[in-house]
Amino acid sequence: MRLGVCYYPEHWPESLWQQDADMMRELGLKIVRLGESSWAKLEPTPAHYNWDWLDRIVQILHTAGMEIVLGTPTAAPPPWLIQQDLKKFSEVGNGQHRKIGSRRHFCANNSAYQEHTRKIITALADRYGKHPAVIGWQIDNEFGTDPTAVCYCNECVEKFRSWLQGRYRNLETLNESWGTVLWSQSFSDWSEIFPPNQMSAENNPSHVLDYARFSSDSWIAYCNLQADILRTYTHQQFITHSINHDSTHVDAFQLSKMLDFVAWNSFPTGDAEKLSLLLYAPWDSVPETAYDVGDPYITGFFHAWTHGVKNAPFWIMEQQCGHINWGEINPGLRSGTVRLWTWHAIACGAEAVMYYHWRASRFAQEQFQSGILTHDGSPDMGYQDIISFLPEGPVLQQLKEEALSSSVAILTRYEDLWALEDQPHRIGFDYRRLLFAYYRVLTALGINVDLLPEDSDISEYRLVLAPLLYLNTSTVVNHLEAYVARGGTLLLGARSGMKTESNLVVEDSLPGLLRGLVGASVGGWQSLPDDVHFSIRSEIPGLGGEVGFWIEAIHPDENEAVNALVRYMGGPLAGKIAMTEHAYGAGSVYYLGFYPLYDQLKAILKYLSHSVRNNNTHDLPDGVIVKQRGNHRIAFNFTRNEKTFVLDDKLITLPPRDFRFFLRDWS
Known part of the structure; x- marks a missing residue:
């Protein structure tokens, strides 16, 4: 089973890097993701690249026997780039633009940003595209998160018109397809068409849908831009992207066509309250689960969605392993929770789990975000959990090699x-x-x-x-x-x-x-x-x-x-x-x-x-999940109480916040 970690060496003194690599190896981790937010460190000033630090950490990890996934750093452009070329970058509407100081403050259609992207991706791929330690690339990170997928800048206006011309060929077809005869909105020139924002009344639903399609296609094209460069310079390295299920503005099914597999970032207690309000109807009785493990139906739903994107195994590129810092409550974890989440992910079709992250962050927007190690470098709950299930590695590997069985x-x-x-x-x-x-x-x-x-x-x-x-x-x-x-x-x-x-x-x-x-x-x-x-x-x-x-x-x-x-x-x-x-x-x-x-x-x-002759149905207790992969079944208890129930005439007892592994006949 492939377990790994997200690592940010640029956040920590270089004197810690060797120690960190040794601890990762001793913990049984095999893969490290680097670099997806490091553009300012890699290119501190225009066209002046600083490879020394990345060369050194790549070599340290390689010597320690670790495999590396390099992230392209385009989700977080450096301030100099914005100041130099993108004075009016991503427009959120009403003439307002996203400002420097966070992430994803750019437009996928901005030609200057695309050119900077080509340069940094080409330089990265040329340098590390054949490095023996680098097994793959993650393009950007979570397109559309925060949310940032929809832009209304001048370049988007022009490219939207071109996109419409490609789709409809002529205005007669567009007018008919949009029903512009209503409210006397028939267009006579392409220049009359703008994005569906700042309208005086309701938007035309056909107009809105096409802008959603255009926005999604824009990010897919931006991903393709990076993938094409990577495939040119790399050798036997995979290409993936970590999709964001909170944002639905990018069509993951279409996005995935250029990727070897897809990944997602799983934080079961993150936004738990918001997601519960979104996915459960007001009249639904929300099932009983322990407060500190998240909702397994919601987590499983997103696992299933990710698996279905290519109907193939996926990666968890960021797996929660402690506190998160953006929820309304942010509960702590108990011993065994990281193990529970890891097994649940594998049972749902994951073939690799990367923990987020190695050392708890001390900085800026990600303060109070836990890691495998605490802020002072001592082992946190996730560290102890990983140690506890290392002996289960062969079983996890066997499970990973068996197909999901869905009818x-x-x-x-x-x-x-x-x-x-x-x-x-x-x-x-x-x-x-x-x-x-x-x-x-x-x-x-x-x-x-x-x-x-x-x-x-x-x-x-x-x-x-x-x-x-x-x-x-x-x-x-x-x-x-x-x-x-x-x-x-x-x-x-x-x-x-x-x-x-x-x-x-x-x-x-x-x-x-x-x-x-x-x-x-x-x-x-x-x-x-x-x-x-x-x-x-x-x-x-x-x-x-x-x-x-x-x-x-x-x-x-x-x-x-x-x-x-x-x-x-x-x-x-x-x-x-x-x-x-x-x-x-x-x-x-x-x-x-x-x-x-x-x-x-x-x-x-x-x-x-x-x-349809699928008589193998069960009325499972709330919070109990049973997944089947090949000849194996895994029964999970995500509640705070012991659960005893009967399945196929077998009496099953599950401790709270735990699971059991069975053969198909429950032996």
Whole structure:
């Protein structure tokens, strides 16, 4: 198993470097990440490079037997660069510009910044691209974090117009695609188009979506700029990027195409309160977990999203190993927590875990951010935890080499997220919250699930869930039709098929292009106040109660084999169908016309799992997670209490904040 650490030698006296390298080796760490925030140290003045310090630490680590991941330093440009060339760099809107003193205060489209990027990346790659200790490169760090992905500067204005010309070719097509006939906004010249900010009233949703696409493409192009240089100068070194799940402005699926694998930075107690408010609906009962381990459903959700970006193993490039310093509460850790998080990451598909960071920071914005060592250099909790699970290394390695076993996939698309974020039509209708609800229920049932882009190969999955296919294209629909026709089972959620790819309401009856799959039309949709609910009657075991928030009526088409599974018993849709099953080719398509509560979704997904002969479902206690990799199962207890429960007729007992490792038969 590959364990490593993020190290900032530029923060510490050189007299400590050899000692640090020796301690890393003795601790069993194998990999060190360097340099991702060191541009001012590498190039203290324009075109004058200072390699001596980096040469020395690379050699010290190499001699100690460590492998090195070099980070490109472009996330944190030095002040001289901004003062010299980027007087008006990244614009946040209303004529305001990001100032010097933090990070990510630049625009991906700024031509001067791109030129400085070419120079520093070329110099780095030329010097270290064939160094035997350097195994790979991390491009930048967390595009879009803070958030900083969207810019409205003059260069973005011009490049947005060029991007639109490439997409639509002519203004007639753009006007039609955006529906500019409304409010007399038809464009007659490309120069009339600006980014969708500083508007006097609501923005055009089609305009907003295209600017989101353009902004994402800008960062992907900037990443490509660096990747192309690295591939030219390096030899047998991987290229990756650590994506940021807090920011959804960069399409990780598209970004990953140029990368060998993806990584993310996992801080389970960081922003725990904010993420809980984002991902749990107000009416949800938040599951019991220990206060100091984070929410394993949220952490697991982001692990699954990262794995799904390339449907392949990923790295944790920054793993919390102590206090963090940006949350609302920032609890300390107990002995065993870092071990718990490491095993959970591996169980979810990680193949390397890098701890953040070696020595606790003393400086600036990252004061109070813990490391493996404390500020004074003594071992902290993470150090003791790593020592405690070093004997488990062979088991971790064996687990890492076994594939994740998932028979269920959830389809996702950033463009659907962006469109719904701009125009939710009902407060609280959040795309990520909806995906998370499905992930959480499946996890509570002990079912491994993959989160995949809509165009993925889904032929091997027994059950495919599309909670919200909002923007539809014939390509995606044809892909799903082929899957179902060959015997697949597909669930489509409410509001699917409502919009065209350009974010206009479809001309046809809902669900638009999906109607053939559903075998029915959808109408009468209702966005309901929080205190309005209507009862349902169901053919699905365990599914009942009341529904609210969002409801739709389903009207089966004539001569289609459509089975009504759920009906509304009250309200404006009383007697109407709320959920259907449609026989399509050798498979089945289910349409869910309401926003389900947790217990309702649990009944539905258990029913669908059994319908595809996946009878290995469990009602796990809150805070208990069971993951399967190959022939092994790992059961985690993220609560503060001992948990005893029965799985496959086996009595399992888990201590608090701990886990157990089993073979498939629980032996």
